[in-house]
Structure formats: C-alpha cells, structure tokens
Amino acid sequence: MFSFPNKPKLVGVRPEARAADYPEPEQNESGPFLGKWAVLNYYVPDNLMHPDDAERYLEGKVEGERLFQCTSEDVSWATVTNDQGVSVRVNPHRVLWVPQPEYKLGQDVKTTNGTIRTGKIASRVWHFKEKRFTYYIEIDGKNNQKVIHKRRYWANDLTSTRS
Structure with a gap:
C-alpha cells in the first residue's frame, strides 16, 4: 500500500486519537459496493483515499455532506459521491460503510x-x-x-x- 507524503499533520493530536477519529472498519466488507453508503471525515488516514483525491479533499474544497454513496467501483477503488456531486475514490476495504440513512435530504x-x-x-x-x-x-x-x-x-x- 501507499502513504501520503505531504499529508497535513494534526498538531497536538496523539496517533491513537487520530485513529479513533476515523477508526478501522470492524469487518472487511465485500462487494459489490455499488449503492452502499460510506462516511468520510476531515481526517484521511493512509490507504483510505486515492492520493489525487485525498489532496483535493484535504484542501477543504469538498462541499456538502461527509456522507457518500458508491456510484461505481473497479478492482482497487470505489467511487463515492456526496449530495453536492463531489466524487472521490476510496479503498473499499478501508472506508467505513454505514447503513442507508433512514431519511433523505429535503424529506x-x-x-x-x-x-x-x-x-x-x-x-x-x-x-x-x-x-x-x-x-x-x-x-x-x-x-x-x-x-x-x-x-x-x-x-x-x-x-x-x-x-
């Protein structure tokens, strides 16, 4: 796997606190992932997101919810999209998949x-x-x-x- 060489450091945050902020999935999900829901946070741990997308994501240019739905998948990455149409590629075995929300936006x-x-x-x-x-x-x-x-x-x- 790879890591992000220029990933911003969270000043004063212990590594275990960073890990708790975006924990490892409790179980390794298997595909298909299409239509499943994932949650992202402001902290992007190693091996979670494609490096090109992580850079854009960490710059804070992501608008809308941190809740994403899988819109496509390939061998290595699942593309997830939020309510504002922002798409990023994530490692489907590292991202936190969550149940479908009970309510839709605007409901x-x-x-x-x-x-x-x-x-x-x-x-x-x-x-x-x-x-x-x-x-x-x-x-x-x-x-x-x-x-x-x-x-x-x-x-x-x-x-x-x-x-």
Whole structure:
C-alpha cells in the first residue's frame, strides 16, 4: 500500500486519537459496493483515499455532506459521491460503510418528542461513537425565513410527514 507524503499533520493530536477519529472498519466488507453508503471525515488516514483525491479533499474544497454513496467501483477503488456531486475514490476495504440513512435530504419530517416541530431534513451526520445517524432539520424561523434548528435528532425522534 501507499502513504501520503505531504499529508497535513494534526498538531497536538496523539496517533491513537487520530485513529479513533476515523477508526478501522470492524469487518472487511465485500462487494459489490455499488449503492452502499460510506462516511468520510476531515481526517484521511493512509490507504483510505486515492492520493489525487485525498489532496483535493484535504484542501477543504469538498462541499456538502461527509456522507457518500458508491456510484461505481473497479478492482482497487470505489467511487463515492456526496449530495453536492463531489466524487472521490476510496479503498473499499478501508472506508467505513454505514447503513442507508433512514431519511433523505429535503424529506418532510415531524419531531416526535419535546416541542413538536415540522420541517425538512437539512443534513445527516454519522455519529461515530453511537454508530448511527443524527439529523438536523430546517424549520420556519422569524419572518418565515428558513433556519436549521440547532438540536440534533436521532431517527427515532422523527417521523415522515409524507405517506
């Protein structure tokens, strides 16, 4: 395998903390990978991403979610794409494959606990420790402007308002 010679160093972060930030997969997934979901983070460990894509990714030019869906695969790499159309090649045996999110971006939802709110799914974030998604919703704010509510919701805190 290869490593990235110019990979930025995370100052003051112990190696074990970096590894915990993007852990090794618990099991080695086997293909086909097409249609599966993967999560990436700001830290790109060795052997995770194609060097050309890693450089672009680490420069911070990636917009949109850190949740990607596999759109193509070959012998060595799986191409994954996020909600903004950003594509990168990843090692399919090193990336963290996650279950399909319960809700789609823009889907109409209602909260089921606390103050009842209705809105649309604004973002989906993988919770590494809990190993499940959190969701942020866009709601009506003052003067009918849309705002992203600051509370995160688990899937069981939401219900779809469309049938």
